[in-house]
Amino acid sequence: MPHFAIVAVSILFDGLAYAMFLFITSVGLSITMGLMGFVNLAHGAFAMAGGYLVVTLTRTLGVGFVPSLVIAALVVGAVSVVFERVLYRRLYKSTDLEQVLLTIGLAFMAIATATFLYGPIPKSVPLPDWLQGDVNLGFRYFPSYRAFLIVLGAALIAVLWYAFERTNIGAKIRAAVDNRRMAESVGINVDRLFTLTFAVGSGLAALGGGLAIQLLGLSPSFAVLYLVLFLIVVAVGGLGSLKGTLLAALVLGVFDTAGKYLLADAGGFFIYAVTVAVLLIKPAGFYGRE
Amino acid sequence: MAASNTTVQAAHEIARKRAAECLLERHRFGWAEALPWLLAVTAFFVFPDRMTFGSQVLVMVMFALSLDLILGYAGIVTLGHAAFFGVGAYTVGLAAARLQWTEPISGLFAAAIAAAIVGFITGWFLLRYRGLTLLMLTLATAIMLQETGNLRSDISGGYDGLPGLTFKPLLGVFDYDLYGHTYYLYALAVLAVVFFFVRRIVYSPFGQALTGIRENVLRMHAIGSPVHWRLVMVYTIAAAIAGVAGALFTQTNAYVTLTVFDFDNSAKVMVMLILGGTGRLYGAFVGATVYMVLEDYFSKLSPTFWQFGIGLVLVLAVLFAPRGLLGLLERAGQYFTEKKRS
Numbered sequence: 001m002p003h004f005a006i007v008a009v010s011i012l013f014d015g016l017a018y019a020m021f022l023f024i025t026s027v028g029l030s031i032t033m034g035l036m037g038f039v040n041l042a043h044g045a046f047a048m049a050g051g052y053l054v055v056t057l058t059r060t061l062g063v064g065f066v067p068s069l070v071i072a073a074l075v076v077g078a079v080s081v082v083f084e085r086v087l088y089r090r091l092y093k094s095t096d097l098e099q100v101l102l103t104i105g106l107a108f109m110a111i112a113t114a115t116f117l118y119g120p121i122p123k124s125v126p127l128p129d130w131l132q133g134d135v136n137l138g139f140r141y142f143p144s145y146r147a148f149l150i151v152l153g154a155a156l157i158a159v160l161w162y163a164f165e166r167t168n169i170g171a172k173i174r175a176a177v178d179n180r181r182m183a184e185s186v187g188i189n190v191d192r193l194f195t196l197t198f199a200v201g202s203g204l205a206a207l208g209g210g211l212a213i214q215l216l217g218l219s220p221s222f223a224v225l226y227l228v229l230f231l232i233v234v235a236v237g238g239l240g241s242l243k244g245t246l247l248a249a250l251v252l253g254v255f256d257t258a259g260k261y262l263l264a265d266a267g268g269f270f271i272y273a274v275t276v277a278v279l280l281i282k283p284a285g286f287y288g289r290e
Numbered sequence: 291m292a293a294s295n296t297t298v299q300a301a302h303e304i305a306r307k308r309a310a311e312c313l314l315e316r317h318r319f320g321w322a323e324a325l326p327w328l329l330a331v332t333a334f335f336v337f338p339d340r341m342t343f344g345s346q347v348l349v350m351v352m353f354a355l356s357l358d359l360i361l362g363y364a365g366i367v368t369l370g371h372a373a374f375f376g377v378g379a380y381t382v383g384l385a386a387a388r389l390q391w392t393e394p395i396s397g398l399f400a401a402a403i404a405a406a407i408v409g410f411i412t413g414w415f416l417l418r419y420r421g422l423t424l425l426m427l428t429l430a431t432a433i434m435l436q437e438t439g440n441l442r443s444d445i446s447g448g449y450d451g452l453p454g455l456t457f458k459p460l461l462g463v464f465d466y467d468l469y470g471h472t473y474y475l476y477a478l479a480v481l482a483v484v485f486f487f488v489r490r491i492v493y494s495p496f497g498q499a500l501t502g503i504r505e506n507v508l509r510m511h512a513i514g515s516p517v518h519w520r521l522v523m524v525y526t527i528a529a530a531i532a533g534v535a536g537a538l539f540t541q542t543n544a545y546v547t548l549t550v551f552d553f554d555n556s557a558k559v560m561v562m563l564i565l566g567g568t569g570r571l572y573g574a575f576v577g578a579t580v581y582m583v584l585e586d587y588f589s590k591l592s593p594t595f596w597q598f599g600i601g602l603v604l605v606l607a608v609l610f611a612p613r614g615l616l617g618l619l620e621r622a623g624q625y626f627t628e629k630k631r632s
Contacts, residue, residue, distance in 0.1 A: 033422065037421075039421075039422060039425070087605070087609075090609065091608070094608075095367075096367050096421060096422075096425070097361070097367050097564075098608050098612065100367065100369075100425070101560075101561075101564055101604050101607065101608050102604065102605055102608040102609070104557060104601075104604065105600075105601040105602065105603070105604025105605040105607075105608070106601065106605060107601070108597050108598070108600055108601030108604065109597075109598050109601035109602060109605070110601075111597060111601075112594045112595070112597040112598035112601065113598065115594045115597070116594050116598075224553065228429060228433075228553065231422070231425070231426060231429075232426055232430075234422070235422050235423055235425075235426040239422065268433065268437055269434065269437040269438070269441065272430040272433050272434045272437070273434065275426065275427075275430050276427060276430050276431075276434070279419070279423050279426065279427055280415060280427075283418070283419050283423050284423070285423075
């Protein structure tokens with residue numbers, strides 16, 4: 001196989017794995033922002049909380065990696081409901097600025113708490129054997145962890161797509177994103193729907209946080225450092241759109257990986273350039289409502 | 291009939307006069323307004339050995355003031371205001387390190403012009419957007435500038451920055467001293483000039499139009515106000531002021547690194563302004579000073595504790611004091627005067 005083809009396939013493979021992480025972590029943010037227009041800058045903190053829970057579960061309590069991911073997602077999802085009921089709901093009708101300030105305040109507190117509990121040094125997790133080595137795809141070896149990410153991401157996309165497009169609750173969510181007042185007047189309880197999507201979204205973020213430990217490393221600054229990426233995915237994809245979030249995650253994931261492969265010095269430049277280009281042409285993102 | 295008509299007219303006349311008086315009254319200087327300046331001068335004599343820190347406070351006051359213009363008055367929510375601070379800081383830094391242009395005051399003007407140009411270009415593109423899109427675009431602007439600096443680290447010095455810059459004596463006479471006395475007074479003088487400029491803008495018809503845009507943009511469009519141009523204009527002015535603040539930052543510290551473009555820097559200045567109170571000019575003074583003094587004290591004690599504290603303050607501020615410390619003071623004042631009356 002010629003050299004450039006190998007590079008291209010590597011970029012696609014790594015980009016796809018990265019895109020799956022971006023999708024899993026950002027999709028909840030997109031739906032909740034689409035539903036309530038709530039700017040939640042603490043989303044990264046939920047992801048970080050999931051990551052640290054996985055660290056504690058595997059390192060201290062000796063739970064397996066995959067069960068830990070599931071437990072972390074469930075716990076964070078449940079805890080996020082408390083935050084939503086106690087703090088967030090008071091600001092649904094407030095300005096963007098107040099929402100930004102409240103949630104960034106929460107993010108700061110989360111970072112401080114994580115630093116206090118786990119220290120500033122990045123953490124790692126023990127992986128099961130089947131996630132460690134490489135898989136042979138005939139022409140090249142690929143890290144099996146990334147292959148696992150791609151498979152898991154694809155499975156989650158299928159589940160979410162079904163829930164979103166084929167179930168009663170999914171239909172209600174889509175209706176509420178399209179026109180909240182209309183949905184409320186036909187008797188959909190948007191408030192409760194929001195709590196539910198918020199919990200699921202935060203749980204998925206926690207799952208993403210757990211998956212990120214191996215991929216990106218986990219330190220307390222995770223909550224703000226990667227938040228920017230999640231917000232970019234949401235903005236580029238369009239608020240409240242499953243399809244949009246997926247497309248944005250794929251485009252940004254592959255572009256970012258390509259940029260890092262081909263022009264290592266330019267580093268993070270690509271992802272922002274793509275973001276600006278997309279948003280200047282389509283201010284509401286790929287599938288957002290103008 | 292005729293009699294009642296004249297009474298109505300007279301009543302109108304009085305109402306109009308009162309409204310005009312009220313408008314005139316608003317921008318007249320009050321006695322309380324001398325207070326921050328007196329305090330700043332007092333600080334110079336009381337804490338002569340803390341003047342380097344004092345200059346930092348003044349720089350942040352100016353930075354917060356520039357944000358107040360766009361956030362407090364025009365209602366533009368940005369997460370990338372550090373972009374202009376950084377452009378100003380690097381204009382002076384690069385001029386000194388690469389071109390040997392070390393005259394401080396002309397450096398400020400150069401920084402203001404450079405930041406204004408960047409502000410005008412980005413503002414022209416970005417200010418059509420609102421909400422999350424605008425937040426993301428402003429944020430991306432700052433990060434892209436930072437990445438550009440990193441890409442050309444042969445010029446910018448990258449994350450190691452440009453250390454050990456030296457500047458010519460102020461006005462050719464007053465040299466830089468170890469305790470930062472000269473630079474404190476210099477920063478105070480620049481801040482005073484900038485402040486009176488901003489104060490004039492805010493109470494001008496242009497400033498009123500900005501408040502109108504913040505309160506109800508549709509109505510401003512409807513009465514034919516050139517909304518986009520006004521926003522671009524105030525964004526450019528705020529960028530220039532942030533650039534001057536950045537230039538002062540480089541001059542007082544004698545170094546600059548790419549961290550000036552950090553998201554943290556944009557978030558920090560916003561927190562300061564919110565803490566003090568937006569849309570009231572002096573909020574920047576109170577917020578930046580309180581924040582810097584607390585940070586200086588607590589972050590020495592424990593940076594983790596400090597970060598938790600600032601997060602908690604933000605949450606509490608949003609829930610209980612949406613108009614900042616000055617808003618709280620005002621409310622307390624109202625409470626007591628009402629109590630007296632009843």
